[in-house]
Amino acid sequence: MGQEPDDTDLEEELRRAVARLDGVPPPLFQAAVESYTWRAVDAELAELVFDSLVDSGRAGAVRGPQQPRLLSFDAEGLSIDVEVTGMGPTRTLIGQIVPPQPASVEVRQGDEVTALDADELGRFRSGPLGSGPFRLACSVGTELARRRVATEWVAI
Numbered sequence: 001m002g003q004e005p006d007d008t009d010l011e012e013e014l015r016r017a018v019a020r021l022d023g024v025p026p027p028l029f030q031a032a033v034e035s036y037t038w039r040a041v042d043a044e045l046a047e048l049v050f051d052s053l054v055d056s057g058r059a060g061a062v063r064g065p066q067q068p069r070l071l072s073f074d075a076e077g078l079s080i081d082v083e084v085t086g087m088g089p090t091r092t093l094i095g096q097i098v099p100p101q102p103a104s105v106e107v108r109q110g111d112e113v114t115a116l117d118a119d120e121l122g123r124f125r126s127g128p129l130g131s132g133p134f135r136l137a138c139s140v141g142t143e144l145a146r147r148r149v150a151t152e153w154v155a156i
Helices: 008-021 026-039
Strands: 044-051 069-075 078-085 090-098 103-109 112-118 123-125 133-141 146-151
Touching: 044 078, 078 133, 078 146, 090 103, 090 112, 090 133, 112 123
Parallel strands: 044 146
Antiparallel strands: 044 069, 069 078, 078 090, 090 123, 103 112, 103 133, 133 146
């Protein structure tokens, strides 16, 4: 008397149906995987330490819609400073590696990777990029002592 039905089979069937019909969209799954890959042994993480959109106390009062966004990332003994310009669907990055040095720079947005070269002063510039999350990966040093540093993902 008063026995409740066992819903275990029904729950499992519902889980399978939801997974089949409403799975994680592939781009979202890929973004989740890539956000974890910064932990790769071959790259140090450069932490976001300044974002003018967030950190400027007077950002709302001073910055107009055409003002560039400034980002600074730090890893031990290396900084990457980036200016993001543009509105609407396209952005441009202008950056510098400190201390100044030549480097290979990759700009990653989703599946797209754009390779750039930083000059002897550590300066680099991207072509048009889409809006959305991006990450930089820089390789500095000589062939014998190559150092790879990747930034956090930041939405632009």
